[in-house]
Amino acid sequence: MKTHFRSVLIALAALVICTAASAFAAPAIRITQRDTHLDVTIDGQPFTTYWFGKRSDRPYVRPFFDPVLAVGEVPMTSDQYAMKLKDPKNKKIDHPHHQGLYVAQGDVNGADQWTLTKGADQPKQRHLGFDHVGNDGFVEKLEWEDKDHQPILNETRTVHFQAWPDGSRGIEITSAFTPIKGEVTFGDTKEAGLCAVRMTHAISDHDPQITLSSGAKGEKASWGKPADWCDESGMVDGKPYGIAILDAPSNPRHPARWHVRAYGLMASNIFGLHDYDKKKFPAHSGDFKMEPGKTVTFKHLVVIHPGLAADAGLEAKYAQFAHQQ
Numbered sequence: 660m661k662t663h664f665r666s667v668l669i670a671l672a673a674l675v676i677c678t679a680a681s682a683f684a685a686p687a688i689r690i691t692q693r694d695t696h697l698d699v700t701i702d703g704q705p706f707t708t709y710w711f712g713k714r715s716d717r718p719y720v721r722p723f724f725d726p727v728l729a730v731g732e733v734p735m736t737s738d739q740y741a742m743k744l745k746d747p748k749n750k751k752i753d754h755p756h757h758q759g760l761y762v763a764q765g766d767v768n769g770a771d772q773w774t775l776t777k778g779a780d781q782p783k784q785r786h787l788g789f790d791h792v793g794n795d796g797f798v799e800k801l802e803w804e805d806k807d808h809q810p811i812l813n814e815t816r817t818v819h820f821q822a823w824p825d826g827s828r829g830i831e832i833t834s835a836f837t838p839i840k841g842e843v844t845f846g847d848t849k850e851a852g853l854c855a856v857r858m859t860h861a862i863s864d865h866d867p868q869i870t871l872s873s874g875a876k877g878e879k880a881s882w883g884k885p886a887d888w889c890d891e892s893g894m895v896d897g898k899p900y901g902i903a904i905l906d907a908p909s910n911p912r913h914p915a916r917w918h919v920r921a922y923g924l925m926a927s928n929i930f931g932l933h934d935y936d937k938k939k940f941p942a943h944s945g946d947f948k949m950e951p952g953k954t955v956t957f958k959h960l961v962v963i964h965p966g967l968a969a970d971a972g973l974e975a976k977y978a979q980f981a982h983q984q
Contacts, residue, residue, distance in 0.1 A: 723738075811843055816834050827964040835956045856926070862893035871886035872977065890968040910957050
């Protein structure tokens with residue numbers, strides 16, 4: 660009965676937000692393509708940069724978004740690699756592989772597609788090119804490597820940008836994976852996030868609020884738990900902001916489990932079952948196998964919002980997102 664009541668509320672919320680959106684003047688989203696990156700603006704204001712090519716300050720490993728800005732050019736993400744470059748002896752700067760907003764997995768047929776420990780020798784998500792770059796999104800072709808730098812997995816990454824009347828901004832990321840030859844396994848590990856974000860330190864260093872759609876709050880109650888969405892929020896220059904990741908109901912093993920930490924990492928991760936609960940889940944319980952020639956699709960919506968989770972209308976936004984699947 661409780662589940663049915665929530666479903667009714669979500670359906671009503673979807674109707675309300677769709678009606679409100681139809682009355683809202685569509686934002687002017689623009690993408691400017693450059694040699695190594697895409698610059699995205701909303702109504703003439705900077706929103707994010709998508710780095711798909713090699714940079715002079717680091718080896719190329721995978722694409723990522725950084726910075727990601729809330730309305731008013733408020734930074735919401737952290738590029739830990741850049742911070743480490745500026746202050747290499749600072750041991751408090753953790754996880755240099757956390758680069759803004761990104762797609763990664765720590766065990767792809769044994770290849771580490773999460774950390775940056777091998778530098779230029781790290782297995783890569785190779786950018787092959789764009790099928791399409793439009794006003795509000797793009798379609799990118801990627802090729803994932805194995806441990807020997809041989810291609811094992813194709814990805815078609817479709818990204819769509821949007822904005823809401825309440826000042827929130829969105830990045831919808833759809834990853835369609837197709838093994839090239841043999842079977843490909845995303846292994847059971849917490850070191851993964853097919854949609855992962857590292858929050859700005861302005862939020863993560865000052866008692867951030869972690870909230871799941873289930874009502875769970877805080878890292879201890881939320882880490883490794885299933886929910887439709889996860890949010891991490893806090894104060895930036897005295898004003899509340901946050902980021903939520905929404906897991907599409909069409910995704911494998913929905914609802915996602917959340918590798919979310921108070922130090923600022925938030926990732927949709929259905930794979931790390933053994934790490935989440937070693938007593939309940941034997942090793943490899945979370946392994947996810949993909950057959951050659953067959954495509955598996957994951958879709959997430961990242962919401963960058965003013966206000967804390969309770970103020971961001973996330974249930975209504977989730978209802979709209981789920982309705983579109």
